Amino acid sequence: MSSATSAKDHPQVTDSMLISRIRGGDQDALAALHDRYAQVVYSVALRVLGDTAQAEDILQEIFLQLWRKPETFDSNRGSLGAWLAVIARHRAIDQLRRRRPELDIDDVIIWVDSDLEQTADRNRAIAKIRSAVEQLPPEQRRPLELAFFQGLTHSEIAAKTGEPLGTIKTRIRAALAALRKGLAA
């Protein structure tokens, strides 16, 4: 039985354990993490880029980076699943803007209340988050999604929506806060 199968069948194998094994050069551990989070990374990249081939490239690039520099992620810095989701977004935006990836992604610290390591819990958490996003007022949700998934700057959003720049800033902050509040409820 391979280690990957073992990790998949035994969800008590935590992300930290798998990262530790990757540090030891265990390819099966990387495969197990891929099984766990490939869908997260791929979906976020696809949402931003709208192109399956490019999204697959981002997926490959991020997991290869995890293989080459597993120390980039430290379990003390939060949840691996959430971290990968945000890193996928940043890399996809970089790709969209045709700019070089920034090197400071490791300063991203993300704590989430939900358990994302186990498939069932992860699916439940994602459904809950999606519901919270859908409940955001449209005037808050739209600028947030334009900024986050389309990589538009606040100024570009202001020009696109005809709203003042300050209003866009306020609405995006309010949307993020409302999202947090909605999930905490």
Added chain:
Amino acid sequence: MRDHQQFADDLALYALRELPASDAAEFREHLKECAGCRRELEEINSQMAMLALSSVASAPPQRSRERLLQAVRTEPQRVRRVVMHRPWWSFVPTFAAVLLAIFGLMLWRENTSLRNRLEATQQRFEQQQGDLDRARLVLDALTSPESSHFALVSVKDQPVPEGKASYMRKTGTVVFTAQHLPPLPPEKTYQLWLVPASGTKPMPCGTFKPDTNGNAAMVTPYAEKDAWPKMFAVTIEADGGSQTPTMPLVMSGS
């Protein structure tokens, strides 16, 4: 320079990576010092993670897993080598190589030290050999039956300088000692002359200056050979000596 409130207002822009590189760098510096902004940024990142997770829907193509593993297999084995626990005996060749290098270095240093000591000994030997040759010349000039000896006295009564010159014809060596010599004027020197019996012009045999007690000693190893001196004389000359004696004579002896 922006103040804290300006940084705080733009935290979302920073988290969304909308800031230009220069502003982002300034932001990072501020974050190092501002715990409040760090906490707020973590909060915003968490909210953004949720937003990202809300888009999870599509599974990647099945081939992506194999593609990743294929790429990993072609990666350099750096990670594995760095973190793998190696058995103790795998370090033996490295340890042996280090020991060999240390031993080689010690040998090299010992060799260098011996070579330096040998060179120093050779230099001392050559110097002592030179001293010995010089002493032998002096001794020969003073004791050889072939040497002729001359006692020089002052041509005036006071002061009374005295000198002794020994000449060895075979080698041309002249040994000269003197006492009670008056101090020299500035930029002047005493000069010893060999006055040939043939009546030809005097031959210079070296210059010398007395010590504060008026004593002087001089050895001229290779003066004129095979000369028949009528007398030796001493004059005062300009520093560096002269080719012809300047009168008056300080002392002379035949």
